[in-house]
Amino acid sequence: EAVTLSRLQTKREGNSVGRKITKLPLTQFYPYIRCTVCCGFFIDATTITECLHTFCKSCIVKHFFCSNRCPTCSIVVHETQPLYNIRPDRQLQDIVYKMVPFLEELEREKMCNFYKERGLAMPKPVSVSPQRPIVLKKRKDNFHRAVFTIPPELNIYLLLEFVGAENGISDFKPLERPYICVSGEATIRHVELFIRRKMELSPKCQVDLVCGDHLLDHHQSLKDIKKFVGNEALQDGLLVLHFGLVLPCQT
Template sequence: MMEKKIRLKTVNEHITCSLCTGYLIDATTITECLHTFCKSCLVRYLEENNTCPDCRLVIHQSYPLNYISFDRTMQDIVYKLVPNLQEKEMKRQQDFYKKIGKVPPNSTPAGNCEENQEPEKSQTLPPPDEDQDCHRSDEQVNICLECKGNHMKNLKRKYIRISSQATVTHLKKFIALKVYHARERYKDVDILCNEELLGKDHTLKFVSVTRWRSKDAPLTLHYRQRMTEL
């Protein structure tokens, strides 16, 4: 059976961002209507609006950013369909970090600790239920987890290193396992950044870029027992 070739332009409308009209980069989907955009485009848009740029559905009156999620499947599709797009994007990021005089986050080996961490207290945290390689080839994020309130105990090791593509839910499961010794109790855990409750589907890269202001320090997140149960 002969394979039918499809021209890229016939699928362009499905793999481009309607805000910048370019191919999707860090594809991010609105969970309420499933429309997808570049992450940076969507974040900038939602700083001034609370509706979907395409269908105008109200995402959330006050916190629309809590209802968007990194779409790894879509991004993989885009990179597979568009020749050299992934390589060009990686080079663009490397050039950007070089221009501002910083080392690209994904250039540091996954097993090493940054200078702003405490090596004797750090550990590598793979996203639960993921592949055996633990996503060590991903861009990594340094995180400090601190307890907020008196209803949960502090972690013995509060510094961790984890894939930037892991979600807040992954962290909640990790904390539930350490505090309650039961991963299934992750719904009893809230995670905050700068006093703002984080959405369960937010990736840590998204949180780091949009919520964390001290870029030179580990991303500091607070956890607490779910407010409805206090």
């Protein structure tokens, strides 16, 4: 055992000596940590749920005053209320603050000066607590209703890739929003209904969905598919589902 431990220790020391710390310029990460609207580093990073593009919160809010499209890909975020489809990206904001020295301190200083100049009290930091179901008031029929918020970690981001339609199928609209965020409890049937509604498909048209090499059944949930297929079907963190339009088999 002593011989074995000494060999392991020697091997570890040799590996640590041979390791080199690779330093990369910050400019190499600019496409991932800078806002394309103001060309500055993300402040209050906010992501559009329809296409997953991220911007500064103030930048995207101001942009939506004059347009309902994403500044990067021009997808329609929402016909009338684009602010409904944006979410704060706290993880990305934490990464930006860690990568860019003094950025967080400068932002806090600007905020303090803003409130001092206007004689306003500094807002207290929001404490993040575990989300609980919100119970609504009792209705006249003594029926209790509860609204539950799905934790972000239970959501799954999908990329729906259209592979084509069978001959004889031509009357359909293109899928303008291939990126969607849904609950992991959603099934393939829910995804199919989403595709049918967005593409305005005929009831006679059949939608086949494939993940990797597996033809998916209606009852399968997205979280089960993600576990079963693994990283093979993931692309930049998105679960990729290919779908095609076919005519039902005639018996």
